[in-house]
Amino acid sequence: MAEMVAQGEKPEILFWVGCAGSYDERAQRITKAFAKILNHVAIKFAVLGTEESCTGDPAKRAGNEFLFQMQAMTNIQVLDGYEIKKIVTACPHCFNTIKNEYPGLGGNYEVIHHTQLIQDLINEGKLKAEGGEFKGKKITFHDPCYLGRGNDVYEAPRRALEVLDADLVEMKRCKSNGLCCGAGGAQMFKEPEKGKKDINVERMEDVLEAKAEIVATGCPFCMTMINDGVKHFEKEQEIQVLDIAEITAKVNGL
Amino acid sequence: MIAQLIFMLAFGLAVVFFTIQVKKIIRNINLGKDLHRKDQPAKRWAVMAKVALGQSKMVVRPVAGIMHIFVYVGFVIINLEVLEIIIDGIFGTHRIFSFLGGFYSFLIASFEILALLVLVGVFVFLARRLVLGLKRFSGVEMTNWPKSDAIYILIIEVLLMSAFLTMNAADYKLQLLGYGHYVLAGSFPVSQFLVNLLPADASNLVMIERSCWWFHIIGILAFLNYLPISKHFHIILAFPNTWFSNLNPKGQFNNMESVNNEVKAMLDPSFLPPPADTNSKFGAKDVKDLNWVQLMNAYTCTECGRCTSVCPANITGKLLSPRKIMMDTRDRLDEYGKGVAKQGKDFDDGKSLLDNYVSREEIWACTSCNACVEACPIAIDPLSIIMDLRRYAVMEESNVTASLNAMFSNVENNGAPWKYSPADRLNWAKEDS
Ligand code: HEM
Ligand code: SF4
Ligand code: SF4
Numbered sequence: 001m002a003e004m005v006a007q008g009e010k011p012e013i014l015f016w017v018g019c020a021g022s023y024d025e026r027a028q029r030i031t032k033a034f035a036k037i038l039n040h041v042a043i044k045f046a047v048l049g050t051e052e053s054c055t056g057d058p059a060k061r062a063g064n065e066f067l068f069q070m071q072a073m074t075n076i077q078v079l080d081g082y083e084i085k086k087i088v089t090a091c092p093h094c095f096n097t098i099k100n101e102y103p104g105l106g107g108n109y110e111v112i113h114h115t116q117l118i119q120d121l122i123n124e125g126k127l128k129a130e131g132g133e134f135k136g137k138k139i140t141f142h143d144p145c146y147l148g149r150g151n152d153v154y155e156a157p158r159r160a161l162e163v164l165d166a167d168l169v170e171m172k173r174c175k176s177n178g179l180c181c182g183a184g185g186a187q188m189f190k191e192p193e194k195g196k197k198d199i200n201v202e203r204m205e206d207v208l209e210a211k212a213e214i215v216a217t218g219c220p221f222c223m224t225m226i227n228d229g230v231k232h233f234e235k236e237q238e239i240q241v242l243d244i245a246e247i248t249a250k251v252n253g254l
Numbered sequence: 255m256i257a258q259l260i261f262m263l264a265f266g267l268a269v270v271f272f273t274i275q276v277k278k279i280i281r282n283i284n285l286g287k288d289l290h291r292k293d294q295p296a297k298r299w300a301v302m303a304k305v306a307l308g309q310s311k312m313v314v315r316p317v318a319g320i321m322h323i324f325v326y327v328g329f330v331i332i333n334l335e336v337l338e339i340i341i342d343g344i345f346g347t348h349r350i351f352s353f354l355g356g357f358y359s360f361l362i363a364s365f366e367i368l369a370l371l372v373l374v375g376v377f378v379f380l381a382r383r384l385v386l387g388l389k390r391f392s393g394v395e396m397t398n399w400p401k402s403d404a405i406y407i408l409i410i411e412v413l414l415m416s417a418f419l420t421m422n423a424a425d426y427k428l429q430l431l432g433y434g435h436y437v438l439a440g441s442f443p444v445s446q447f448l449v450n451l452l453p454a455d456a457s458n459l460v461m462i463e464r465s466c467w468w469f470h471i472i473g474i475l476a477f478l479n480y481l482p483i484s485k486h487f488h489i490i491l492a493f494p495n496t497w498f499s500n501l502n503p504k505g506q507f508n509n510m511e512s513v514n515n516e517v518k519a520m521l522d523p524s525f526l527p528p529p530a531d532t533n534s535k536f537g538a539k540d541v542k543d544l545n546w547v548q549l550m551n552a553y554t555c556t557e558c559g560r561c562t563s564v565c566p567a568n569i570t571g572k573l574l575s576p577r578k579i580m581m582d583t584r585d586r587l588d589e590y591g592k593g594v595a596k597q598g599k600d601f602d603d604g605k606s607l608l609d610n611y612v613s614r615e616e617i618w619a620c621t622s623c624n625a626c627v628e629a630c631p632i633a634i635d636p637l638s639i640i641m642d643l644r645r646y647a648v649m650e651e652s653n654v655t656a657s658l659n660a661m662f663s664n665v666e667n668n669g670a671p672w673k674y675s676p677a678d679r680l681n682w683a684k685e686d687s
Contacts, residue, residue: 019670021682028682035683049680053669061622062658063537063644065510067665069517100506105514145623150505176628180566185622189661189671193619196571203566 537645
C-alpha cells in the first residue's frame with residue numbers, strides 16, 4: 001500500500017489478508033490463490049503488508065473488549081490514512097468485524113468477502129466457469145459461522161461451486177443450520193473443555209456421511225479444523241479441503 | 255344470583271392476582287440495564303408478525319411446529335368463546351351471542367373443530383415427552399420442576415378442552431330435548447358424537463352442562479395465574495420479545511461504550527471521558543449487570559431445547575447448554591428480585607449468576623457460532639449473555655486460561671494472535687511460485 005501511495009496510485013480495492021492468511025502456512029496458499037485471481041482479472045489492489053494488524057476479533061470474542069477496541073481504533077487510523085473505501089478479505093472473521101463492528105468506532109468501509117467478489121466476477125464473465133479437474137467430483141461446502149449465520153451469506157460461495165459441473169452435495173447440517181467447525185469464539189487459541197469429542201470430529205462425520213471427496217470452505221480457521229478432522233479419520237488420501245479461492249484459481253489455470 | 259356473585263368474585267380475584275404477579279415480573283425485568291431498542295419500528299412490527307404471530311421459526315421442525323399452530327390458533331380463537339362465558343357469568347344469561355344466528359353456529363362449529371385440533375396437538379406433545387422421550391426435552395437443566403411444568407400445561411389443556419366439548423354436548427342434547435332455556439343455538443360438529451355417551455334425563459344433563467361450564471372457566475382463571483410461574487408465560491412474552499429482538503447481523507457484537515471512552519482517552523490524551531457511572535462494571539457478573547432485553551428473554555424461554563440441540567459444544571458433550579443459560583438467568587433473577595423487594599436496591603446475598611448458577615467451564619466452551627440464536631423460535635439470544643459473562647471474567651477479574659492470555663499479549667505486542675513478528679506479514683508474497 002505504502003508503495004502504491006509513493007507512486008501516486010490509488011487501488012480499486014484493499015485486500016485485507018488477515019493474520020491466518022499472512023502467517024498460517026496452509027492459509028498462505030489461499031492468500032496466494034486469491035491474489036492470483038485479482039491479478040488475473042486485472043483488479044488494481046493493494047495490501048497493507050506490515051502495516052496490517054489483527055482486527056481484534058479473537059480478543060473481542062474472548063471478552064477482551066479493551067484490546068479489541070485498541071486494535072480497531074488503530075486499524076481505522078491506518079485505513080483512513082490511506083483513504084480506503086473498499087475492502088475484500090478471505091477471512092469471515094475479519095469480514096464480520098470490519099463490516100459490522102468498525103462503523104460504530106468510526107470506520108466506514110464497503111466490505112466484501114472474497115467469495116462474494118468471486119461470485120460477481122463469475123457472473124460478469126471475467127472468470128472462467130468450467131469444471132476442469134473438478135467435473136463430476138463430489139463437493140460439499142462447509143458454511144463458516146461468521147459468513148453464514150453471522151452475515152447471511154450462503155449463496156455466494158455456492159455459486160462458485162455450481163459452475164464447476166461438479167456433483168454438489170449438502171451435508172445434513174448446512175446453511176443456517178450448519179455446524180460450527182469448532183474454532184470460533186477464540187476456541188482456536190485454547191484447549192477445548194472436557195467433553196465426549198472434539199467439534200471438528202463431529203463435523204467431519206457430516207462430511208463422511210455426505211461422501212464428499214472435496215470439502216470447500218471460505219475461512220482459514222475452518223480450513224485448519226476440517227483438515228485436522230480429515231487427519232483424525234486418516235482420510236488424507238480420499239478427502240481434500242480447499243478454499244473457494246483455490247478452486248476458482250485452479251479452474252482458471254492460475 | 256348467587257352464581258353470578260361467585261363468578262364475579264372468582265373473576266375479579268383472578269385478575270387482581272394475575273396483575274400482581276405480572277407486575278413482579280415487570281419489576282424484575284426492569285432491574286436490568288437500559289438498552290435502547292425502539293429504532294426501526296416498522297421492521298420490528300414485521301418481525302413480530304412473522305416470528306411470533308406467523309410462527310415462522312416454529313415450522314422449521316414441522317411436527318412440533320404444526321401441532322403448536324393447532325394449539326396456538328385454537329387457544330387464541332377459543333378465547334372469543336371465553337368472552338361469551340364471562341358475559342354469561344356476570345349477567346346470568348345463557349349463550350348471549352346466540353342471536354347472531356347462522357354466524358353463531360359457524361363460530362361454535364369452528365371452536366369445536368379447533369378444540370379437537372388442540373387435543374390432537376397436545377396429545378402429540380405428550381407423546382413426544384412421555385412415550386418417545388425426545389432427547390431435546392432432557393438435559394442437566396431439565397430437573398423435576400421444568401419437566402413437570404411442561405406436563406402440567408399439557409394436562410390442563412386436555413382438561414379444559416374436554417370440559418368445553420362435554421359442555422357443548424350436554425347443551426346440545428338439552429337443546430334437542432327442548433329443555434328450559436336451552437334454545438336451539440350453535441352447531442356442534444364434534445360434540446354431537448359425544449351426545450350418546452351422556453345420560454338421557456334432563457336434570458343430569460343440566461348438572462353436567464353446568465359443572466363443565468364452571469370447570470372450564472375456573473380452569474382458565476386458574477391457568478391464567480399459573481402462567482407467570484411457568485414457561486407457559488411465553489404465550490404473552492413471545493410478542494414483546496420478538497418486537498425487541500436484535501435486528502443487526504448476528505455476527506455483530508455490541509461495542510461497549512464504557513470501554514470506548516477509556517480507549518479514546520488512551521489514544522488521545524486531550525479526550526475527556528464523560529464521568530463514569532461508578533456502579534457500572536465491564537461485563538456481567540450477576541443479573542443486574544445484564545440489560546432488560548436479556549432478562550425478558552429469560553422469562554420468555556419455553557425451555558424447548560432447540561438451542562441446546564444445535565449447540566456444537568453441547569452436542570460434543572461439553573457442559574454448556576444455552577437453554578440452561580436462559581433458565582439460570584431466570585431463576586437467579588427470581589431470587590434476586592425477591593431479595594430486592596425485601597431489602598431494596600443494595601440487596602446482596604453473596605451469590606451471583608456467574609459461579610453460583612453458570613460455571614466458568616460453561617461460558618468458555620462457547621464457539622460464538624450463533625446456532626442457538628438462529629434456532630430459537632422466539633428470538634432469544636443466549637450468546638449475548640455468555641459474552642457478557644466472559645467480559646466480566648476477562649476485564650474485571652483477568653481470570654482466563656494461560657493460552658488465552660498468551661493470545662491477548664500476542665495481539666497486543668505483535669498485532670496477531672500468534673507469536674509472529676509483524677515484519678513477516680508479507681512473507682506469503684515473497685517465495686512466489
Ligand atoms: C398464544 C397462544 C399460545 C399457546 C396456547 C401456546 C401453547 C403452547 C404449548 C401448550 C406448548 C407446550 C408444548 C410442549 O411443551 O410440549 C408450547 C410450546 C412452545 N411454544 Fe407456544 N403457545 C402460544 C404462543 C406461542 C407463540 C406466539 C410462540 C412464538 C413463536 C410460541 C412458541 C413456543 C415454543 C418455541 C414452544 C416449545 C415447543 C417445542 O417443544 O418445540 N408459542 N406452546
Ligand atoms: S453460540 Fe455458543 S452457546 Fe450458542 S450454539 Fe454456538 S457454541 Fe452453543
Ligand atoms: S432459548 Fe429459545 S430455543 Fe432455547 S430453550 Fe428457550 S425458547 Fe427454546
